[in-house]
Amino acid sequence: MSVYPIIMTQSSFTHRDNLKYPYEERGLQFGDGIYEVIRIYNGEYYLLQEHVDRLFRSTAAVKINLDVTKEEMTHLLLQLLERNKMTEDGKVYLQVTRGSAPRDHVFPEGVPANVYAYVQDLERNTEKINTGVPTITQRDVRWENCYIKSLNLLPNVLAKQEAKEKGCYEAILHRDGIVTECSSSNVYMVKDGKIYTHPATNNILHGCVRMRVEKFANELGVPFIEQSFSVEDIADADEMLLSSSTSEVMPIISVDNVKIADGKPGNITKQLQQAYMEDANISEANKVEN
Structure with missing residues (x-):
């Protein structure tokens, strides 16, 4: 670029x-x-x-x-x-x-x-948005003021590099088994028709797209619950997704080589993607195929 x-x-x-x-x-x-x-x-x-x-x-x-x-x-x-x-x-x-x-x-x-x-x-990464991405988990070793978008990103860089070396898109970070966020995005779990994500504390970045995901969920009538979930909970997830300014709303199809549900983007994730594209006024020719 x-x-x-x-x-x-x-x-x-x-x-x-x-x-x-x-x-x-x-x-x-x-x-x-x-x-x-x-x-x-x-x-x-x-x-x-x-x-x-x-x-x-x-x-x-x-x-x-x-x-x-x-x-x-x-x-x-x-x-x-x-x-x-x-x-x-x-x-x-x-x-x-x-x-x-x-x-x-x-x-x-x-x-x-x-x-x-x-x-x-920066073109939209429509292929990954359509198919979803694999991820890994990593221990969250960052400082305790992650809500500040500071330049101190070495732990994030190392986690992202580890994901790349393992053929994955992102690293899902956790503190003592409790998921916080990813190396450069917020992360969510869908279970029984509800979206779960870490509360907006000092331990995560309060993402601008994250705030929009909450808005979209409310408009869709999907409960958006700011409640921590664990790495162990991921195995039973119906859907997983991440969000950021460059990743938009991105489906997660596997974590540590284990498929999420059927290994395809889920319905709630697709609804959030559609809401994002409408909110961002993305042209029909550049939309995700659902």
């Missing part, structure tokens, strides 16, 4: 070739920052306000001061698509760090945050 040429930095724009990364940057040296990934369909943001709201929740949680308001950040992000003449499906990666200063664990004083965002093309 090639990066579009215009990069947003702080409150202005520059060509990617002009962007210089200072070596004393707290995001690079400490992981002292946060980020967002925002989905684009047909050149339009999906859940933009939800992502901007979470961005500001995360910066507040780690005490990073932004010099822009939510409204100004929203306007800048809209300009970013316009200046790149973005009309396709894609994503924006947005990062905020505490800034550039001589290396010291203590916060630097009077240093502005570093902000940048860039646009990439």
